[in-house]
Each structure stands twice: as structure tokens, then as C-alpha cells.
Amino acid sequence: MFLTVTTLVGFDTVTISGTIVDGSGNPLPGANIILVNTPHGGAADSQGFYSITVPTNTVSDNKATIRASFIGFRSTVDSVSFLGEKETVVNLVLVQDVLGLETVVVTGLGGLEEKKKLGVLIESVKPETAQKSGETNIVTALRGSVPGLEIRKTSGDAGTNAYFRIRGTGTISGGHEPLIIIDGLPVNSSTRTVGGDESVQSPRNRSEASSRTSDINIDDIASIEVLKGAAASAIYGSRASNGVILITTKSGKTGKMQITYKTQHGLSGINKDYPLQAWFGQGAGGDTITNSTFSWGRPLNTPGAPWYSPSQQEDKTYDHLGSISGLGLTKEQSLIASGGNDKTTFYLSFGRAYEKSHWIDWNSYKDLVPTTYGHEPNRETPSDYTRYTIRLKGSHLLRENLTLSSSISYINVKTNNIARAHTTDGIGRGLLATPPDFNLLPYLNPQTQYHRSSTNESPAAPQGPHSWNNPYWVLFEMMQEQELNRAYGNIKIDYKPIAWATIGYNVGADYSFDKRLDLLPIGTYRNGGIGRMFRNLNNSLEWDANFIITLDGNSLFGQPTKLTIGHNLNSRASNTIKNLGSEQIVSNYFQMENFSSQTITEYISLINTASVFAQVTHDILDEIYLTAALRQDGSSTFGPADRNHLFKKISGAWDFTKRFTIPFVNYGKFRAAYGEAGEQPEVYSIYSGYVSDNIGYFENKVSLGKAGVYGGVLGYVSDSRLGNQAIRPERRAENEAGLDLELLDNRFGLSLTGYRATSNDVIFTMDVAPSTGSDTYTANGAIIENKGLELSLKGNIIDKKGFKWSSRF
Template sequence: MGGRGMRLRRAWALLLAIAAVPVLAWAQQPATISGRVTDQAGNPVPAAQVFIAELNVGTVTGQDGTYRLTVPAARIRAGAVTLTVSRTGYQQQSVTLTLQPGASLTRNFTLATAVVQLGELVAVGPAAIQTTRERLASTVNTVRSEEIERSKETNVISALAGKAPNVFVQTSAGDPGSGAYIQIRGAASVFGGTQPLIVVDGTPIDNSTVRTEANTAGTVATNRAFDINPADIERIDILKGAAATAIYGARGANGVVIITTKSGRAGATRATLSTNYSIDDVNKVVPLQRSYGQGSLGRPSGTSSFSWGPKLDPNTTPIYDHAREIYRTGHRWETNLTLSGGSEKTTYYLSLGRLDHQGVIVGPQGYTRTTVRLKGSQFFTDKLQIGGNIAYTQGKGDFVQQGSNISGIQLAALRTPPDFNNLPYKDPATGLHRSYRCNEIGRVCPGGGSFFSVTSRRGYDNPFWVAYEIRNLTDVGRAFGNVSVDYTPLSWLKVSYVLGADYWSDERLNLFPKSSSDFPDGRLIRANFVKWLLDSNLLLTATGDLLRGVSGTLTLGQNLNQEVYRGNQVNGTTLILGTEETDFAVTLVGDEYKYRIRNDGYFATGELNLGDLLTLNATARYDGSSTFGGNKRFFYPGLGAKLTLSNLPALRNLGWLSYGALRASYGVSGLQPPAFSNVNAFVTGYFGDGWLNTGLYSIYRGQEGVFPDNTRGNPNIKPEKRSETEVGLDLGLFDQRVALGVTYYKRRTRDAILTVNLPPSTGFFNEFRNAARFENHGWEMTLDLVPVRTQRFSWTLNAQWARNRSCVEDIAGTESIFLGGFEGANVSLVAPERDANGRITKCYQFGVLFGDDFVRYGRGSVDQNTGRPIDPAMAQYGARPGDIYIGADGYPQLDPQERVIGDPNPKWTGSLRSTFTLFNNLTISGLIDVKKGGDMWNGTKGALYFFGTHKDTEPYHGDGQVMTYAQYSGKRVAGPGANKAVTFDQLWFVSNIGSGFTGPSSQFVEDASYVKLRDVSISYTFRQPWVRRLGFASLDLTVSGRNLKTWTNYTGIDPESNLLGQTAARGMDYFNNPQTRSFVFTVNLNR
């Protein structure tokens, strides 16, 4: 009976199990939501995001506006969820749903036009902390993928130009791989850097620039953000104010740029193939005279450096265009392939990118970049998700010398007399390097050397020798990314951990063959630079309703960060053979530099929402670092409030007011001290006299020794402290067809780090100290309009305007601090002028032009010939303060004291984008970028005046011109010789003070205001049946232009150029390489 009963129970169990299979299968079925998204005219809205944020599921609408969203049964939870539809240019819309396993729901959406999406998520903190835009109390500007795509820039930093107010972007030259500089709300640090922190998918990455030569010479250098493929970017959020960046503590004072890359979404695999071809050319060349040949005082001279020789007869003498002969048409191919998709538990995104860019300068100049990115996520349970994101970049560049460099290509070309043929650049008979000062005709080189000696100096290198023979190579390998774990033990509680890393290495080779002018015996540099960043974030986030109508979010976190850098460089001189091996250099000098910086911080950020009326934000961070003196920690708070005016009862029913909000915030952020600033470091090298490149080495028994660095460490050094107050108003008008944002901010920097002079008796020259104070304040405005939107046509306008003013309040009692440039023409910090009581009467902005000037009235100056004061006679000559003094001889005079001669900081900046869309297929868009004010030192012009090759000098060759100085210069002048006519000829430029080599730099400072047509594009999307028959959902054809036109009064190479590269020292133009314009043809295939 027992055996029979057991068998019976087993049989019943089997029958029940079989019967339960359909029930279990039904219980495991996912829920589906489908529908269509259209605009108010009934047109489909493609590429709209449809998602349920709390369940982390989503999809994208197709070209017909339809969507199908599958929700895994494991993710379905009791209660209501929010289904949201979001698309740029439309108001975000949400509905509440209750999901059941196996359910099939239909929800259609009609989206209204909107220029601001209040409900969109914005990245605001470490490990990709997010909040919605309507709850932000601080300014966060967003640049989306379509705006980056329209720019057609290969450098993601360059792509931000003109996209956000008070975000200044400058690309130093048009060379392939050229670096770009970014600055938010002005500069206010000397040693802490002035560029923002770059964060990719929640992990900080490196954006440094490394040079092997001084920044006034050498080649352009690449900033490491260039390693990011712009095609991988979904959006960029720019955090500006200290209240927003306080969560980054001692690294957030310069702002934070948060880059979010594209991700996969559940659904079928989506593939895109994009390829574009670009034709590049220079947008401007320096004007040269082609009427007078090599020589001096009207007579020919085969070895002269001047072009003040005889007048040329074009019928008998070949004349060459040296301004254009070194250029060609550049070409750029860029191809990107992406695959993305996923299932109910898995998402993935894979991209492959390749860039091949040949520059506009002749020779092997160019840059190639290969990128791979893999990003994915996996739900292992309905509570546990693991994600990964890894990118690899391989970049190779071949650059060309520029700047203050007798082997620089611009200097070599533009100083060449118009009657000298630079080709061939090698003598066909001997194979030797020939230049206009040392060739087979004259046979005698500068300094008396023979042309037939390979080690004789050529004076200035032949530009084609520079292009083809001098090698400047870089080989970069980089990997960066992160791994994340999200665990949700309770519906209101989430635990996250993100571990990120960034590693890059850069191998450099710089070869000057024998007979190069700078290094006639040859020089070889082999260098390798490596940087490694590690970043760890642990977060605990709680979200919920505290009371009826009151909700909040609180995040607690801990961050560990380490940065390790190592640079090795070997300089070899006197080359035995012209190879790329250091074994064949007679003299080798090595240099190694390395550091390790460790940071740890604890942070908290909270948000409290009092209904739909008031939002309160609070942030706090407590930081420690190996660079802080005395093992101290520092606290960085941030507070903000936002009042939604449009939800006030008195304003709620105003038809024209769609949205209105007042916001205010205050925060403190910091900049950590540089490595070794809190300790006494040791270095290798030699003791020189300040003139020679060699000196007394510390060598004992053949081993190089070390000695203390000239700068003493400060054990009490603190991070720089930056406090900022910000207030703003946001308005949405006329059913969100108009959006206006206005922001005012005031920022004060204290404890800025300088090196302060010490008495030599201390054994050091200077010491790191927290000794400087700066202030910045300004306005920012944005205006977004949709003037027209119909079923077949829409027109949008996006405008922005910004102004920043800075003040150098104190620089430790010194008069000026050199930031970069040359003696007599440089960028410096200049102390303010004060009255007898110490109050500031005149304040100079951060980084003004400082150098030589003319003697002027109103400065207490004296006549340099007679020694008599000039100001007492101001009324006699009708002079005003600042007028140039003209001595009795009819010429101006050189002031022996260096002064402020210009300000490269703009008075204001702005931009305007206009976009037309016709028939939902054709899109026409253009961006105009404006900079008003900001001076530039045109050092190229000043030097060419001396050599007589600049176009402006043409009237002054031969016998010159007789006129007053006022007629010559067009400037306001006064003095005893103001009406005296004098001769302006070669002697004025070479022996008097009429050139950049002999006279004041101020005469070559120009207004560098500009209006640029930054980009223009015409795009057409094909969705016809023939496209689908080819296997694609759509085909996009785009014709676009980049930097097509610049309107400016600046006479140099380009008002956006900068000799000093990616630094806060701007406004220097000295034989810089030119900018380029591009015509781009793009094909996108989507399936």
C-alpha cells in the first residue's frame, strides 16, 4: 500500500507539474508596449527615445515614428511606472502605466514643439550622477551629438566652439592633430591649470598636452581629448559654477566637461556606416611684397638676410610666391561603423573609427587615428546590473616645425626674398641643403662657412627642407574606460560602484639632419611619455517621497583617484649618421621626470523637491591629497535653490508663460597644488650662466649627480580656493517656442599658487606659496526660438551671448609675472594700480600683453634725447594722455619701461545657429561665431618689416616715403616734431624703431575681433523603397563646410591662432601655422 501510494503521489505531482507549465510560461512572458509618436501636424517623429527610467528599459522610434518596447518579466514590479518619450526639439511627454507580465499595451504620443527639454536627464557628478534639467539650480549647458556632428571637427574640444556661452575654445593651428584649448568663465590660476576636468561616462580622463620643445617653437602639440572619437558621443554636459562642481572638490574649480558616449538599447541590432571626405585649404596667407629682391639699400647681395635690394623686373627675373608655395590641398577621410542593440537583459554598443588626415603643408605632414569602443550592460537579476565600457585609440602624427624657430616652416618661407627659388631644396650636384643665405651660387654661408660643408649654418632653413627632411613623429596608444556595478536591494535604495582607468603612452621622435640651421651638426630627440589614471567611486543613493508632495534624493559617495606620470627624453647632438638611432649621436643628454599624485574624497549630494514649486540642492566634499601640505583635508560645500515661478497660483494660468524659474547657488571648489610643491625635490642638469646651453655638470666618477631644485617646497601649501555665487532666470514662452536664459556669476579665487622669490642665502631662488588673488564676474544669455513649425517646414534659431571680466587683485607684491612669450612681447599677469591708501584704482585682466611701447603722454615720461619731462607741455601741443610723443627730430621714441600693451581677453562672445527643415527630409543649418575685442600681437608682421618682405613695406623700398609720423601710422600723436615730415625707408625699419626687432612691440598689437562662419551643412535623408531594397532604413547625404569665412580686421595669419598652444597665455602670433577651411561630403547608411 505504501509503494502504491507513493507511486500515486508521484503521478499526481507529475500531472500538476505538466499542468503548471503553461501557467509558468505565461508568468514568465514579458510585457510589451507599442505605439506611434507624431508631432502636432501628424508627421512621424523618428529617433525619439521611449523609455521607463525606473526599470532601465528603452527603445527608439523608427522612421515611421512607431516603437515597440519589451519589458522583461523579471523587471516588472508592483505599482505604477512612468513611460517617457523624449526627442530634441520637442516637449518631453510622460504617461503612468501599470504593467502585468504578458500584458500588451498601446500608447501613442503627440509631441509639441519645445526648445528646452525640462525633463531630460543631465549628468552632474562622479560615476554619472544625474538629475533632470528642471531641478538644476546651477548652469549646465548641453551640447548634443547632432551639433558635434555638424561641426565636422576631429577634435572633440574644437567641436565645442560657439556651442555654449562663456566656453572659450581655441584651436592653435590647422595642422592635422593640432591641439585645442578650452576655458570656462575665464582663467584664474598659474600652476593649477585653467582647463576644465574632462569626465567620460562618469570617469575622469586626461586632457594634458606634452611638448618636447619650448612652446614658442617646435611643433603644434595634441591635447589628449583628441583621442576620443566625436562620432561616439551622445551628449556633453558642461558644469560651470562652483555649486555644480563642488562635488569634484580640489579638481573642479575650472569647471567640468562631462561626456556621455552612445549606448545600445533593447531591440534589433542597429547598424550605421558613416564616411566623409574633406578637402582642406588655408583660409589666409601672410601678404608679401614681390617687387624688390635680396639685398640691402637697393643693392643686391647673395648672402644678405634682407629683401631691401633692387627693384625686380618680372620680364627678366623669375619671381616666386613664397607665401603660397608651401601649401597644397589637404585631404581627410573619416569612416565610422557602429553596431548596437540588445535584449531584455543585455545591451551593447560597438564602434570602429578610422581617420586619415593629410595636411595642407607639403611633405609627409598628417595624422591618423584608429578608435575602437565597446560598451555594454547585463542584468544578472532584476536587482543586479553590471556594465562595461572600454575604448582604445591608436594615433600617429607627423608634424612640422613652426614659431620662433629658424627651422620653422613659416619663418623660413616668409623671410625668403621673392627672387630666390627654394626648389630644389637640395643642390642637385652635391645633395646639400640650400637656402637663400647659403647656396651653390654665393657659396659663402652666414658666419663665413662654406656651402660645401655639411655642418655650415644655412642662416634660415629652406622651407622645403623643413617640410621633407626634419622629422617630428608621434605614436600614441591609449586605453580608457570603466566597469560599473549597480545593485538595487530595495525599490528606493541603489548601491553603485564604478572603477575607471585611463592609460596612454606617447613615443616621440624629433630629427634635425646635419646642416639644419638650428643644429648644423644634427640633433635627435627620442622621448616616451606615459600617464596612468585610476579612479574608484562607491555610491549609495536613496530616493523617495518624504511627505505628501515632498520628495528627495540623497547620494553618499567615496572617491579614490591616482595619477602617475613618467617622461623620459634623450637628446643626442653631433650626429655621425643621419639616422633615427641615438647610437649615432656623439653627445647624449638624458632627462627623466615622474610623479605620483593620490587623492581621496568623501562626498554627498542631496535634492529636495517641495512639490512642483521649489527645489533645493546641497553638495559637500571632503578632500585629501598627497600634494596638500601638512596632511590636511579641505571641505567644499555647494548650495542651490530653484523656484518654479510658472507653478505659482498667480502665474499658473498665464497663456504666454509656459515655464519660468528663478535659481540661485553658491559653492566652493578647488585646484590641487602641483606635484612636489609641498616637498624639496632634487633634479639633474647643469649650472649655467643664463646664456650658454651648456655649463658645469654635477658629475662624480662618471655618474651624473643630483642637486636641489631652485624652487623650495612648502609643507603648508593648500589647494587653491574658488568661491562662486550665481543667479539666473529661465523662461519658456508661447507654448515653449521661445526659451530665454540669463545668468550672472561672480567668482573669487583665493590662495592661488605662485612661486615667490627668496633670498639666495636660503639656498633657493623661490618658494611655492598660496599668494595670489583673482576675481571673475560675467553674464551669460541664451535665446532659443522656433519661429515656424508646420507640417512641411520648420525653422529654429539658437543664440547665445556671454561676457567675462577678470581682475588680478594681488600677485604677492610683484609688478608682473611672465606667463609666456618673449622679452619685450609677452603675456603676463600684471599687478593692479593702487592709490595711497592701497585701494585698487585700475585692475588688469588675467594674461594681458606686456612689452615695449612708445613714449606717451600722461605717464610721467621724459624725452629720450633731452631728458626733459614731456607732460608739462601737454597743453602746448594739444596732447591727450596716451598720445604718442614725437620728438623734435620728427620720430617717436622707445619707452625704456615695459608696460601693458594689449589685452587678448574678448569684450564679449556670441553665436547664432539657424536651422531649416523642409519636408522632414532636407535640413539646412549654419553657425556664426563672434568674438568682439581681444588683442593679438602680430609678431610675424613686425619681423617681416625688418627683413623687408612684408607687403606693407613695399612703398618704403628704394628712396622711401617722406611724411609725418601721424600720416605714416594713422595714430594720435603730439609733440615738438609732430608736424615734421621725415623719411621712412629701410633705415626706419632696420636701424630705427619701425620693426618688431628694433622698435616697440605695441605697434604690432591689433584688434583680433572676428565673425566666423563656423559651419554650414545641407543634409537630405532618403527613406524611399529603393533604400529599403538595398537593406537600409535610411540614407543621409550631407554637404558641409567648416570655417568657410572669417570677417576680421586682423592682418595676421588668423585671429584665432595662438603661438603658445593650449595655455591661458593667448594673443601671440609669431610665424604660426595657418588655420584651414574644409569642404566635407558625408554619406550615412542606417539600418
């Protein structure tokens, strides 16, 4: 847009304002607007209106260039000349970018690149998509948004973790989850169970646990990029064989302060029932047997049974699942304030998320029984999740070429969980195994107030015993609790000493303190109902530092080349203290001294990694785009014989529509890539250690005494696992090729990708000869191959003012 030039007189500032809309005239709230080559900019409001006020000397020649951009749309640039007035109006129209080709995506370790130049497949997910999902966990909010990303929750309980992996599995003993990076730094995304292990899924006899991915407030996220395979994630080396999820959080923008409040409510319930037989009652062989674990007793006169007779009295059966479940609810609130001036920006958010599972609470239970005899349960809400988050992020322009930025997040999480459905302690066994003619209500015997189940209806002692738990006992008397306090953040400095070089240093830390309680009170099925309690305390700390230098070939020698070199230091430390109390002495008193047997175990872990890396990109005729990268990792988990390992990648992309005109094809790109990434061995795999809690070798055929005690003296014995001084990281090598097309006036997009990944040196545990003094040995050796084809279709089916219908397959 060109306007008549006149001299600006008598004004200290001038204002550029207008609207930003799409091709159909719909406003684009949140669209970014910036005065090119200046720090001045802003964002459009809910009506698409923007306004930028800048000092007059910024436009001293009466000319300026503005750029408007919005996720999912192609950016536009206009030249503006001023009329000598204080305010100039410029309205902007953005055209939808169906494949997001002009989107600048984060490619890892400070790298930014236009998507159209990528030779690998990086999936971008709009934060709005995750926000509309109704999920509190960012991982489960991505379901259905990324081809090849498998996500499933381990249960429907409140705040529980999610299992997720990209393009199948490539390991046996290692983790399957991708590495999660927030603002350039890795964060802990593991799920730690009460026993102290880290696993994607909790072990069989343990309760549910919340995942650390749920600590991220979705409303704070500005962009999400998924690096799907080794070809894309190689720059992260020995921690990236499962892919990488890159998250960039929102920042403040120059302009007047904006305050946003959001609230969201939802309901949940069981979407799948398990049909159970209602033809036979409790017992065996056609006979009624009290306290039997079988449901092959007397034939019941119930509708649907082959022998049903409406002329005879109908037998009473019970809907065990229907009576114990109802509707769950979710509530989320967030308050966000952001803004800034030409030197300083800030972003501050407060968030609260609450999720209650579909299991009934104590008040609902009291409506089901005539009386509770004044009994007070150990908990009134069996399964709920509460999360509070605070995030502060800011930046300050110290000098024209020096910027300091920082962010910090604090999270507090409290949960009530229930024992997993597939354990004999858990709720599922009692619901599915209880005979149809047994009434689970009340779960306490009216005469004794002891635990009552179908396998022991009238226990003579508090311990029972029982063959499984009454599901209501699992809800209200067993306790699985968690309280987490976590803080993570970073400090980053960016320095541009000359036009063709940028130096950055980003250091950050992620600390959490996690308290767990797992209580099986007297009367619970396990070990004869004597009672058991776990109390776990875990401290974990990860710190990470990146020193990165970027050289711009355009500014240096006029060539479209960019070189990035850097150094990374990472340290991950963890300390877990597990207190186990067995055989409860006094009922309803839950302190460690109230258990006859007490065992304390401590686990410590420390992993240090040092890396160097380099990446170069080069454009040929703005048509062919090449990228190559190397990373060398050295880790304390690698064998001393070969402490450093190299990972490499190379990729290329060709925009063939710049050379050929094809009917109905507006844009077309071929791409191909090869890359390598790794999985580090388990901590301390290189050592043959000593333990004091040894219970024996060779499946306990040889016992050396409880807790290593010999002759009344505590000692240590060699570990049953033999160390491997030559162990190497697992290495996943992947070939990837694909085609991207935009069709029919950019209304439809197609992305097709084929890949083949081979994991070598896969780590597994094997048996060794008893003469070694051990019974297992951790070694490299297995090979796993994955291959697949991914197809994504996107389209704007209807695009009119006030109504838009787009779809993705």
C-alpha cells in the same frame, strides 16, 4: 490613451509599436521608448517607427504605461490597455523643449537631475551638433555651442591640439582646461610636448602635438554636459576650478540588434593669407646681397610698386605660401552594432578618422621641380593624423536589484606633425621672412644636395649654416612623429537593496603609452646645423574609484528629498624617458648611436587623492528647488601642515510661473548659486629635492658643473626650487545668478546668467634670497577675479513637416 480591456489569451508575448514624431509630423529617429517600471524598451528607427515585444506576464492586468523621450523634446507618457490582440499600435507626438527643461542631465558623481530643477547653469550640447561639425576632436566640435567656452586650435595642422577654457582664467601656474569626465570617471585630456612637459600650448621651440581629447570618438557620445563654474563643479573639489565637461557614452538598448555605418568626408584649406611686400628684393640699403636675411634690396619692378613701369621688364616674384599649400582632407568612418534583451545589453563600435593637412605632399612637390635627382625624403606626407578606435560597452541584470555594467575603449593614434610656425625651426619663419624675389625651389642644392635656403643658397658643407629653414625642408626632412596606444574603461555595479536606497561602485582606469620623435637632421637651423634628435617614451596611468550611496526621501518618508554620499580614490602616475642625441655623425641614419652626444633623462610623477562628499536636494511645493553639497579632498600635493581641504556649494531655483501668470511667458525660473572648487599644486611642490642635471644657480651665475659631476664623480645637488611644506590648493569661489524664460507658446527661449569668480591662494613662483640655497619658491598668494554676463537665445523660427528652421544666439 485608453482602450477597451479584454483578457490576453494564447500569447507568450505582446507587441507595442507605432511612430514617434514632433508637432509637425517629422519623425524623431533615435527617440527612446520604454515600458515604465520594466526593463523593456527600444529606440525609433530612421522613420520614427518603434516596436517593443514584451512577455505577457508583464502586462498581466492588460494595462501598461509607456514613456517616449528625445533630446530637445518634452517626454510624454501614455497609458495603454490591450484589446486581446498580439499587437497594439500607439503613435506618440513630442513637443519641442526649447530650453531642454525636462532633460535629465548629469550633475556629477552619479547625480541625475531635471534641468528645470537646477540652480546652476549646466549647458547641454546635442551629440548631433558635434557630429555635424566635421571635427575629429570633441573639444573643437563644441565651438559656438556653449556661451563662455573659449576654444581655438593652436594651428590648422592635422590632429593638433586645441586650447580651451571656461569663463576666463583663474590661475597663473596651473592648467586652464576643464576636467573631462567620461561615464563618471576622469580621463587624461592633457597635451604632452616632445620635451616632456604638459601644457595647453606647446613651448616655442617644439613641434605640434595632438591632444588627448581627440581620442574620443564623437559617434560614441550620448550626451555632453558642461559645468561652467565653481558653483556647478564644486562636487569635484580640488580638480574642478576650471569647470567640468561630463560625457556619457552610448549604451545598448533592449530590442533587435541595430547596425549603423557612417562615413563623412571634408576638405580644408588656408583661410587667411599674410600679405607680404613685393617692392624690394633680397639685400639691404637698396643693394642686392646674396644670402642676406633682409628684404630691403633692389627696388623691384612689380605691379603695385610706386615706380612700376610696364615698358620695362617685370621682375619675377614668388608666392611662397601659395606654392607650398593646397587642400587638406578629412575622412571618418564608423560601424556601430547595438542591441540587447531584457537582461543584457551591448554596444560595439569601430571607428577610423584620417586628417591630412593642407600642406603639399612629396608627389605634389615633384610636380613643381624638374627633377629630384632620385632623392628620397624622410617623409612624404608632412602633416597627417590617423586614429583607430574600438569601444565595447555592456550591462547585465544579475538580479532584479543588481546590475553590472562595464565599458572599455582602445585607441591607436599615429601622427606626422610639423614644427610650430612661430619657432625659427618651423615653417612660418621661412615662409614669411624669405625675400619675394628668391625662389625656394628646389630646397636641395642641385650640385651638392645640401639644404638650400635664402640665407645660404649654396652651402659648402652639409651643416649650412642657415638663419632659418627652407619651408620645404621643414615639410620633408624634419620629422615630428607620434604613436599612441591608449585604453580606458570602467566596471560599475549598482545595487538597490531596498526601495529607498541605491548603492553604486564605479572603478576605472586610463592607460596610455606615447612614443614621440623629434628630428632635426644635419643642415637644419639650430646649433650650427649639427643635427639633433629627441626620442620620448611616456607611460601614464590614472585610476579612479567612486563608492556612492543614494537615499530617496520620496520612498523613505514621502518627502521630495534626495541625499547622496560617497567616497573617491584617485591616483595619477606618469613616467617619461627623454633621449636626446646631438651632433649627427652620418647623414640619413637616425639611431641614437649615430649622435656624438647622448643624454637620457627620466621624469616620474605620482599624485594620490582621497575624498569624501555629500549632496542633498529638496523640492518645495514642486516650485522651489534647493541643493547643497560638500566635498573634502586630501592630496599628496597639499602641504602636510594642512592636508585636507573643504569645498562647498549651495544653489536654489524658483519656477515663478507656477505662482504667477505672465503674458507670453510659458515658463520662467530665477536661479542663484554659490560654490567653491580648486586647483591642485604642481606635483612635488612640497619638496626640496636633489638633481644630477643641474646647470647652475641664479641664472647660471653660479655653476656647479655639468650634470653634477665633481672630480669625475657623479653627484647630486640641491634643486634650485625651494619646497613649500604649507602649500595649499588654489580656491575659486563663484557667485552666479540667472533667469530662464520660454516664450510665445514655447517657441523661443532665453537664458541670462551673470557670474563673479574670485580665485584665492593662486600659486606662483617668486625669487628668494640666495642664502636659502635656492633661487625660486612656489607659494600661494595671488588673487584673480573674473566676472561676466552670458546671454543665450534659442528659437524655432519655422516648424513645419519636412522643413524646420531653428536658431541659437
